[in-house]
Amino acid sequence: MSLMPSIINGASMGAIYRLIAMGLTLIFGTMRVTNFAHGAMLMLSMITAYSVWAATGINPYLLIVIIGPLMFFVGYATQLFLIRPVLKAESDKNDPIGVLLLTAGFSIVLENLALMIFGADYRMAQTDFSNTVFTFGRTSLSAPRLYGLIITLVVSALLWAFLQCTEPGRQLRATGQDRNTAALMGINSEQTFAVAFGISTALLAVAGLVLLPFYYVTPSVGNVFQTRAFIVVVLGGLGSVPGALVGGIIIGLIETVAAQFMTASVTSVLIYLVFLIVLFVKPSGLFGTPFH
């Protein structure tokens, strides 16, 4: 038995966790908000994408043209109308806990809204390439997973380039380092927060579309990914983008490689265990800076 197939599968699933986690870490890095509605937002993007796909039958990957901007707008508006007032009221605290609970409440709203409109059924987008399998030597990988791996890698690279090389990216990083100093340098932090939130949800749009051809859609689909994304983010260090990259790979690999030796349920306990051990040994995560 070779481990290669499971490693590649793990890498592709890990890449998706990573993409979801990067959005989470971006929000935390810039405004110290732990977004408990992240999974619900992912669900929102998947359900919208599924509905559009079911109505038109367009290749899901092309839907990014619609879903991407739409999700960006959703994130932008969420920040502006929901998060901002609460964040403002808590601006003297280091850890805005009210915001954390606000997003948790918002996820209930989103999930049940989806339940009311979409119903509780499990659905899956059966595209014409859903069952295609590529074989490289002795390993094989299904087409949606391979495409997913490529797309997430490209998007991760784009995000990195955006953060490093463009002016809005620089503003984002500056605000994350020190909100007040950044504001003194003339950066509109309100605007920056909203953009960060928008990018974070736009990343979810990509993740949702990548998942669509091989994963089921249901109003509670976000929960699994959200918990995983939290683990990835804390593992890598809250607020650290490279940390999210490494954390995603670690979790993806544990999940699939360990599944070769034990049952899937024990694997998920193992993930929580690794998570807790890292947290207790190095509370700031693998790449995080110690908190003050």
Next chain:
Amino acid sequence: MQVKLTKQQQVKKWALIGVGLLLLCILPFLLPKAYFVHVAIMCLFWAYMSTSWNMLCGFAGTISLGHGIYVAAGAYIVTILLNTFGITPWVGLIASCVVASVMAVIIGFPIFNLRGAYYTLSTVAIGEGIVVLLTNFREWKISEDLTIKIGGAEGLTMQTMNSPLYMQWRGKIPYYFMILIMLIIAIVVSDYVKRNKLGFQLAAVKDDEDAARALGIDVRSVKLKAAILSAVFTALGGVFYALIIRFLEPAAVASGATMSNQIVFGAIVGGSGTVLGPAFGGLVLNLVSSVIQYYLGGSVQGLHLFIYGVIIVAMIIFKPTGFITVLEKLYYKYLGIEISDALDAPEEEVAVDGT
């Protein structure tokens, strides 16, 4: 707020408490349907849970989203002891308390080093980890003739005894009084803690952990004490849950969505860190959601939870200190005490101008 009451105001205060208790005592006999009594029981149950959560998290300002594990500890231990060994819950609840406090210490020791979001996320991970464990262990074979049935994903049914010796009463009303008494005890204990040394230490930790440490407060031991208290009360709530529902499902008992988060929301909506706030919050939130479910639940799936979520979001945005502040104002008006707004205004609102 600490106010010295005059004799007349004391009388007024106790009259209010007396009338409130009296109303709560006659309430179950006035409700026309057994279902309504059940709703009343569950409202008090959530009020009780939020109050128990508040003993650690409200007073010390740490948000735990994993209190479901203590509920599970209480519920599962009592049920397993009854089903497998025939031990009555009267004795089993002591075992539950012991296990819950041991869990609180084991978890609390490493986890109290973590702050803010890290602390919250690790409680989420522990909670979900326990759910996965409970879902996957159907039984535990100790020896040839001793197998402990845990139920796994199918769930675990509590054996029916129908005898007060096993805390299983006839009809719903005894359960109502059971949870009412538990709630009163929890509130009295909360009040006692808040007014005494532990409460002051917790308040200091909540305000500024480093400053509290600099003043000589052993932060970890203070938090551990509160954690044990909170865990024991939560586990007793779990025991009650097992007795009234008599069917335990890992996801329903311990998971974030159905248990831990609801406990927290009740406390936040009511006003975390106050003595009565969480109880009011848990009660009202559950009442509203039950009423909507009763009248509209059949028509649209998910509607009652949707409205439940909207209430939470609206409360956090518009009344972050919880609606206990509104009730408090009414209470002081009733007592005839003038309070100036400047004193009453929470610190956050003052600080907004500075940023």
